[in-house]
Amino acid sequence: MPLNNTQLCYYDSNVLRLPADKRSEYHAQVDRLIAELSRSIRDKTEIKITKVVKAGSFAKFTILRKTNVDPVDVDVVFYISGRSVDQETLSSLNDTIYDLLIKIYPTKDVEDFQIQRKAATVSFVGTGISVDIVPVIEDASRPGYGWQFDIHDYSKIQTCAPCQLQFVRDRKAQDKDFRTLVRLAKKWRNHAELKPFKSFVIELIMAHVLDQEGKTGSIEYRFRRFLLYIAQSNLKKTIQFPENGAPLKSFADPVVILDPVCGQNNVAARISEAERQQIVAAAQVAWETANFASAENDNEIWKEIFGPRFKVEDE
Template sequence: DSLSATIYDLLIKIYPTKSVEDFEIQRKAATVKFVGSGLSVDIVPVIEDAARPGYGWQYDIHDGSKIQTCASCQIQFVRDRKNQDGDFRTLVRMAKKWRNYAEVKPLKSFAIELIMAHVLATQGKAGSIEQRFRNFLLYIAQAGLKEQISFPENTAPFGSFSDPVVILDPVYSLNNVTSRISETERKEIVAAAQDAWETANFASLENDNGVWKELFGPGFKVED
């Protein structure tokens, strides 16, 4: 709780023009919501592991459990995908915009990046941005987030997980990034993705750009 309070105080100091309601303290992160742009940024506190440079411990403020991770390594993982695919960043932003508007809160930002990276690895980067975003939604809807996702960067030792959704942290294979997603939440995410895919598919078939606002909100801008 003291760590959460410290983060809260620091955020208020860093963003003095933002109201208190714009901050949300979660189990492992603090979310800063920028109302004007609709952007949400997760801030994750990590306690440095002196024995392993670059790595640190991430604590759960509710049960006190901890996992090891490497923030800079995770950033590099995402950067590598951006370098591989010029549309990766745009696709991730679209996915996060959909997540926020649909209020699919259990699906965290890093999990979205990892799912998008998995879709890139398995389906490639061919097709329009609209098609590829539909592929992202369709993957979630069809696979149901029931298959374990891992990456070439994952190395031993590997963890054994019984969680409803398992996406390995690409920089630490003993960490399941989605361990907090319950079975009920998994079903909610899958149902939301199915609904979104149907809407996006209809928008494409009818060539109706306005329908996309049903996914991203009335403020979403589309090209004429």
């Protein structure tokens, strides 16, 4: 017998979803970082911050609670005005933010500082969360939009953090279980160790399946439908959304998922052909396992998909 919505909502609420007290704790730590960094930038540099936006899975409410295999990352976007849109600007911004972070936080409070492709990252000892500080050069002509850079390949993309948050809100308004489904998919991803399968990609595939198939059926059925979509499409079909306006760019990447806030971006551009095959194969296995678990009404089989902490009732 399939799992009912009450059972999967129990699993989501009691095992997957970030509890309210932890969300408040993380918010407070991130707010302190934003305040300290904003003050340092204002007092020690000529950089002008126009807006700060918490983004990513944390702000979308699709983040998983922290475990040994489920890390917590918080994205913080700093919109900056009065700067040219070039690689030199990005490098100097990242270096400046990195240097200021090191000065702000004593080493006993911080596990690590890193400069990633598009952000400076600080990992905290106490809470165990990592915060990515993402500098974006504001596009004065488009509210919420700005230019984000990659320090490795020197590419730049136009992004809109508030628009991406609104995209998930719109899907949640359309389907009240959307965030639960995303968290289920992310837990499967983590248990299957599909590191190239980024959270944003998962959210967009789930949104595409919702757009194409609607919200008919149980949570379990729709989770299996998500896996089946990946297995049947082989992730070879270009995914785009009603929000995508012209012009749309063509891509030759193995997986193409257009950013709903900018049709010039391929969100899945870094998934290689080998990684595409790995994700598709894992989805096929998970779909077969989920169907068997559903037919057998066996939670031990579901643990092959979600890991040993899977449960649907108090023990």
